[in-house]
Amino acid sequence: xxxxxxxxxxxxxxxxYWHSRRGMWELDLLLIPxxxxxxxxxxxxxxxxxxxxxxxEDQDLFAWLMQRDEPAPxxxxxxxxxxxxAENADNDPHRPV
Numbered sequence: 001x002x003x004x005x006x007x008x009x010x011x012x013x014x015x016x017y018w019h020s021r022r023g024m025w026e027l028d029l030l031l032i033p034x035x036x037x038x039x040x041x042x043x044x045x046x047x048x049x050x051x052x053x054x055x056x057e058d059q060d061l062f063a064w065l066m067q068r069d070e071p072a073p074x075x076x077x078x079x080x081x082x083x084x085x086a087e088n089a090d091n092d093p094h095r096p097v
Contacts, residue, residue, distance in 0.1 A: 019054045027058060030065055034082045042081075049078040 020031040031054065039050060053075050063069035064079050071079040
């Protein structure tokens, strides 16, 4: 059984999915597709940064992702990766227009 298919990995994925669902629809539209399409390909440091990032407050995440405020230094790279994924129009065939 590969590491990605272990019960622990499945539990982590479910936990990440539910923590990526936020109280703000705009954040859901950014975080869920990023988790589904990019998270597994991230290095260990970036995965850890994502896990820490989604523990933050919605207002902070929104301000950082919308470039209304400078992200905390430890989140700059993950914010950039999420933004780059969101800017790619081909990242999700079911993306609303």
